[in-house]
Amino acid sequence: MNVLGFLLLLLSWAAGPGRAAARPRPVPDRLVVLTFDDAALSHATYVAPLLKKYGFGATFFVCEFREPPFADKSKYMSWAQIGELHRLGFEVGSHTLTHRHVNKLSESELAAELDSVESRCRAQRIPRPVTFAYPGYDTAPRALPVLAGKGYRLARAGGDRPYDPATDNPLLIPSFTTLATNRQQILDALALAKDGRIVVLTIHGVPDYAHDWVTTPPALFEEYLRYLHEHRYHVVALRDVARYVAVKQPQPALPAPQ
Numbered sequence: 001m002n003v004l005g006f007l008l009l010l011l012s013w014a015a016g017p018g019r020a021a022a023r024p025r026p027v028p029d030r031l032v033v034l035t036f037d038d039a040a041l042s043h044a045t046y047v048a049p050l051l052k053k054y055g056f057g058a059t060f061f062v063c064e065f066r067e068p069p070f071a072d073k074s075k076y077m078s079w080a081q082i083g084e085l086h087r088l089g090f091e092v093g094s095h096t097l098t099h100r101h102v103n104k105l106s107e108s109e110l111a112a113e114l115d116s117v118e119s120r121c122r123a124q125r126i127p128r129p130v131t132f133a134y135p136g137y138d139t140a141p142r143a144l145p146v147l148a149g150k151g152y153r154l155a156r157a158g159g160d161r162p163y164d165p166a167t168d169n170p171l172l173i174p175s176f177t178t179l180a181t182n183r184q185q186i187l188d189a190l191a192l193a194k195d196g197r198i199v200v201l202t203i204h205g206v207p208d209y210a211h212d213w214v215t216t217p218p219a220l221f222e223e224y225l226r227y228l229h230e231h232r233y234h235v236v237a238l239r240d241v242a243r244y245v246a247v248k249q250p251q252p253a254l255p256a257p258q
Helices: 003-014 041-054 079-087 107-123 143-149 183-190 218-230 238-244
Strands: 031-037 059-062 091-094 131-133 154-159 173-177 199-203 234-236
Touching: 031 041, 031 238, 041 079, 041 218, 059 079, 059 131, 079 091, 091 107, 091 238, 107 143, 154 199, 154 238, 173 183, 183 199, 183 218, 234 238
Parallel strands: 031 059, 031 199, 031 234, 059 091, 091 131, 131 154, 154 173, 173 199
Antiparallel strands: none
16 A cells, blocks of 8 residues: 555544444443453463453453463464454454564555464354554554454554543554563653543553563452443453444455555
């Protein structure tokens, strides 16, 4: 896609609801999205049971890391465990197959990464993902038409700010990352879920046995869940955000540039 085509794509999002767009609902205050990256083992063994206890929704963005290898099941979920997350009612989203950053991929390489995750989902009877998380939070203009063309409706990045559906592109949704060291930042961020803004949290392993620099300690994670529950937050999966966004229905793949 050339620069003109990319600008036209952005304008189509900014134009608001068209004939194929659903009318968005007003965003309620205290709306929070929980997202979990990298298929960490603790998502199945520890996180999911706690989320069910509180009745919270969540999205698990899965991939198959090459290092440490995905085959190490002391660190990562199996695809059977990922399938069980779906059967428990959680959303399974795509994080590329191999956690490759999209700014280092061609359009065809990104499409192949997405196809690989989708085929594994089919094997587990998981619905084809419609949400995506950018590995390393790296984005690239050429990724947007690939995602849109393959029917992805929402995509999460980083940025440490709340998401405003009225102004932000739904394929570039910002989020806050929970770490072992930023408790106050996260509590302050939750207070921003008001006036039409949605707070999206990115959480890795609880704990993270594969990448300890992004771990969230279990005690801290439980504190966040208690806080959300006691302050009556609406805690949902990323897919649920579509009802508050003028998201166009999935379109067929865009034609190749001339």
